[in-house]
Amino acid sequence: MMPTSESYNQHAVHTPPGWLKQSLNPLITVNKLAGIDHQVSKIKLNLHAIRQKLYRTPFYLWLSAMRRYRANKAVFQSIKPLPGELSYFSVSQQQIIPESAALAAIQQGDVIIVRQLIDKLGLQQDFTQLSQQYFACDVADLSQIHLKQTVHDIVRQARVARSSPLSLQLQSSIMHRLLSPHTRQMYLELQPNIRLHLPYAFVKDHEAYIEQQIGRGKLNPHGQHKDSWRGHPKNTINVWLALTEANAQNGMGILLHSLDYHPKHDPDGQEIQPGVKTYPSQHYVTDLQAGDAVIFCAELLHGSVINQSGQTRVALSMRCAVEKPQFHQKYRYNYIGVEHGRFNNLTLAKSFAPALFVPESTATTFAAAEQKGSSLQPTYIDHERIDVMVEGQLKQFPRYCPHAGADLALGELSADGNHLICPAHRLCVKPRKCLA
Ligand code: FES
Numbered sequence: 001m002m003p004t005s006e007s008y009n010q011h012a013v014h015t016p017p018g019w020l021k022q023s024l025n026p027l028i029t030v031n032k033l034a035g036i037d038h039q040v041s042k043i044k045l046n047l048h049a050i051r052q053k054l055y056r057t058p059f060y061l062w063l064s065a066m067r068r069y070r071a072n073k074a075v076f077q078s079i080k081p082l083p084g085e086l087s088y089f090s091v092s093q094q095q096i097i098p099e100s101a102a103l104a105a106i107q108q109g110d111v112i113i114v115r116q117l118i119d120k121l122g123l124q125q126d127f128t129q130l131s132q133q134y135f136a137c138d139v140a141d142l143s144q145i146h147l148k149q150t151v152h153d154i155v156r157q158a159r160v161a162r163s164s165p166l167s168l169q170l171q172s173s174i175m176h177r178l179l180s181p182h183t184r185q186m187y188l189e190l191q192p193n194i195r196l197h198l199p200y201a202f203v204k205d206h207e208a209y210i211e212q213q214i215g216r217g218k219l220n221p222h223g224q225h226k227d228s229w230r231g232h233p234k235n236t237i238n239v240w241l242a243l244t245e246a247n248a249q250n251g252m253g254i255l256l257h258s259l260d261y262h263p264k265h266d267p268d269g270q271e272i273q274p275g276v277k278t279y280p281s282q283h284y285v286t287d288l289q290a291g292d293a294v295i296f297c298a299e300l301l302h303g304s305v306i307n308q309s310g311q312t313r314v315a316l317s318m319r320c321a322v323e324k325p326q327f328h329q330k331y332r333y334n335y336i337g338v339e340h341g342r343f344n345n346l347t348l349a350k351s352f353a354p355a356l357f358v359p360e361s362t363a364t365t366f367a368a369a370e371q372k373g374s375s376l377q378p379t380y381i382d383h384e385r386i387d388v389m390v391e392g393q394l395k396q397f398p399r400y401c402p403h404a405g406a407d408l409a410l411g412e413l414s415a416d417g418n419h420l421i422c423p424a425h426r427l428c429v430k431p432r433k434c435l436a
Pocket residue numbers: 306401402403404405406422423424425426427
């Protein structure tokens with residue numbers, strides 16, 4: 001029987017033509033969608049790459065430097081004179097040195113401690129205001145902030161606070177005060193960091209989020225590094241001001257006189273490569289009260305101590321230079337010049353940096369540190385354990401660090417011989433067993 005038009009239409013409805021069948025096939029549809037998705041991500045990637053290239057063109061760099069001109073000049077105009085007297089303690093020489101000798105000591109790889117910087121410069125009120133305005137508590141209570149606020153809130157507040165006019169004024173005024181006895185030309189980076197280094201138990205489940213939002217080493221530990229690995233100019237000086245106590249349980253370690261040590265590091269500059277020595281027992285470890293500061297070249301190897309205390313350790317870290325910043329090949333941070341009391345936006349230097357450089361990444365050991373002979377001398381070592389004799393007593397340590405798995409064979413014994421200091425973030429690892 002010939003199909004009627006009705007039965008034909010029914011047939012047509014129930015048996016779609018080939019092309020329609022294909023597009024209704026769930027597998028083919030999914031594959032097609034995946035294909036489209038793939039194309040879209042490819043286009044997005046290409047656009048991202050084009051944008052990145054564009055951002056590095058002199059024209060774009062010039063444009064962004066010009067865009068910041070007025071804001072930068074306003075910060076320069078807000079710098080206030082801070083006439084207080086400061087004292088400078090040289091960690092290398094273990095004594096107070098004259099202010100006139102401090103800059104040379106820093107440039108030679110020394111670490112300088114300035115006690116009670118906040119009090120002596122009369123900045124207590126300013127820091128109280130900063131803390132109350134952005135963290136809703138007094139400076140004295142910042143060490144307990146992890147008990148009162150969520151990690152998400154702390155990240156958000158740290159981001160807002162560090163770019164606030166008050167932070168920029170404070171950091172510029174402090175750096176200007178520290179550098180002006182030494183030079184009439186100075187360069188200040190207008191992006192301080194407020195580092196709220198939370199107790200590790202509070203931070204460990206949020207590290208990916210924190211790093212994505214604000215970068216490594218602001219709220220969580222940062223392994224041993226030099227700042228140029230993260231794109232900072234190679235002639236940077238760091239001023240690290242403790243707003244709470246910063247000690248061997250939650251502070252920072254710095255390898256003195258390590259300017260000539262160029263450890264191998266990851267291409268993204270996040271971490272030192274596995275197997276490269278950091279000499280943790282030779283570090284100066286911060287022992288600071290709230291209001292004290294340390295000043296050091298950013299090219300000294302340094303990194304956070306994983307926070308093993310119950311307190312949040314808070315620091316305001318600031319960067320500056322006494323010669324024009326030698327910008328990294330990939331980044332140009334927002335520096336301004338204060339040259340003989342006049343403002344320089346450094347627009348040309350930011351747009352056409354003449355001294356582009358990439359930090360060296362060549363060494364696994366440092367001769368000057370090797371000579372001090374602090375390396376571990378195990379009596380036995382395998383994948384599970386390290387045996388060490390300490391004053392006639394055999395101690396067994398795990399081979400790998402319980403925090404993030406660093407090889408403890410590159411760790412070193414603490415001064416009392418009771419712990420192995422992890423080479424990455426200085427966790428004090430206890431022995432499993434002591435065998436008489
Ligand atoms: S303390 Fe971080 S890996 Fe050991």
